[in-house]
Amino acid sequence: MSAKSSQVDPISLKRGPQNSPRIDVLLATYNGETFLAEQLDSLFVQTWTNFRVLVNDDGSIDDTLNILDRYATEYPGKLLWERNPKRMGPCNNFAALMRRSTADYIAFCDQDDVWRSDKLARCMERLMQVEMQCGSDTPILIYTDMKIASSDGTILSQSHWRRAGVRPEKASFRNLLAQNLVTGCTMIANRALIDLAIPVPVDDVMMHDYWSALIAAAFGVLQPLRDQTVTYRQHRHNVVGAGGGLSWIQRLRRLRSDPELEMWLTAAALQAEAFLKIFGTRLDEADRRALVSMTTLPKESWQRRNINLLRHGIRRTGKLNHLQFLLRL
Known part of the structure; x- marks a missing residue:
């Protein structure tokens, strides 16, 4: 059957x-x-x-x-x-x-x-x-x-x-x-x-x-x-809070200094390495290359990060959402 x-x-x-x-x-x-x-x-x-x-x-x-x-x-x-x-x-x-x-x-x-x-x-x-x-x-x-x-x-x-x-x-x-x-x-x-x-x-x-x-x-x-x-x-004891809802002032401050994003990039790179190690041979070539690029993202310059994201099609959904992400990098 x-x-x-x-x-x-x-x-x-x-x-x-x-x-x-x-x-x-x-x-x-x-x-x-x-x-x-x-x-x-x-x-x-x-x-x-x-x-x-x-x-x-x-x-x-x-x-x-x-x-x-x-x-x-x-x-x-x-x-x-x-x-x-x-x-x-x-x-x-x-x-x-x-x-x-x-x-x-x-x-x-x-x-x-x-x-x-x-x-x-x-x-x-x-x-x-x-x-x-x-x-x-x-x-x-x-x-x-x-x-x-x-x-x-x-x-x-x-x-x-x-x-x-x-x-x-x-x-x-x-x-x-x-x-x-x-x-x-x-x-x-x-x-x-x-x-x-x-x-x-x-x-x-x-x-x-x-x-x-x-x-x-x-x-x-x-x-x-x-x-x-x-x-x-949403309360003060949440392990992971729901994103969004930031004021424009908070978003502008992020452009100057964003340690939260740097921590996210480091964690995302570690996760990408784990996924690559376990599943790398099963991925299609485009996805595998994108995953490899994520593993090096925290060590790269702002310009290099944006080039690699664009090259491998790594983007957040929603135009404004993705633009804010790129500016924070």
């Missing part, structure tokens, strides 16, 4: 949860007592009911473990949590969850957001449509837009993509070398992508979602869903 013919018809999923594949929702926690219950509440009202929540706690000393215990009792078999023997950090923690998962599909979950009740259903419907077309052995990643909220839940932006000035539909592997467009809490991926992504070289990658997105763009399907399925909570 071919890969395509073995897929579940997305329309048949509406007949009941018994027909739907299982999703592992991967949740990394650390001192998340303030917002964790609200996030979990939004998971357990999902219209897609065939899922379980795998949790790795990274050494919380607040009430996080009691909250996890309470929900594990209320939803037996639906929430399974473990505590890491030592502190791992968010990227390593999510990478461990990817190794722990046995489901055919995974969705990353942060501890402080709110999911729309049809998030899993909307993303899975699109993913399975792509699998019907391309086969389940194709690495597939579906990701969505999100709303941005303050710590008290006040909506600051109805669209992260619009706020950041990005155009996800234009994204390619070389676009992603210049900017990650995939926010982990909005994405869902199939087993073909997971198997290719693990083990994640956590010492060299910027984040687990960025690594997964690069793999999907290089070897499979990376597809945006223009819908806000998550309310992303």
Whole structure:
């Protein structure tokens, strides 16, 4: 039987949860007592009911473990949590969850957001449509837009993509070398992508979602869903905040001195080296050359950086977004 013919018809999923594949929702926690219950509440009202929540706690000393215990009792078999023997950090923690998962599909979950009740259903419907077309052995990643909220839940932006000035539909592997467009809490991926992504070289990658997105763009399907399925909570404890929203004064100051960009370039170069080492022989020549150019970018002059980006087609999506990037270099 071919890969395509073995897929579940997305329309048949509406007949009941018994027909739907299982999703592992991967949740990394650390001192998340303030917002964790609200996030979990939004998971357990999902219209897609065939899922379980795998949790790795990274050494919380607040009430996080009691909250996890309470929900594990209320939803037996639906929430399974473990505590890491030592502190791992968010990227390593999510990478461990990817190794722990046995489901055919995974969705990353942060501890402080709110999911729309049809998030899993909307993303899975699109993913399975792509699998019907391309086969389940194709690495597939579906990701969505999100709303941005303050710590008290006040909506600051109805669209992260619009706020950041990005155009996800234009994204390619070389676009992603210049900017990650995939926010982990909005994405869902199939087993073909997971198997290719693990083990994640956590010492060299910027984040687990960025690594997964690069793999999907290089070897499979990376597809945006223009819908806000998550309310992303922006607060002072975020590990990675939602980009965009800078004032023009802040942007002008960046042109004079931008240590944040220099740190990003160094991290991007390290990630490019890791990707090249693992997947270099599988890439087409144009993508491989672009990847090689990223590994040397931090050491080059402003002029040389711009020449190499132009030569290899490494650019951010959205004209203004890319222009700001070039000026910051």
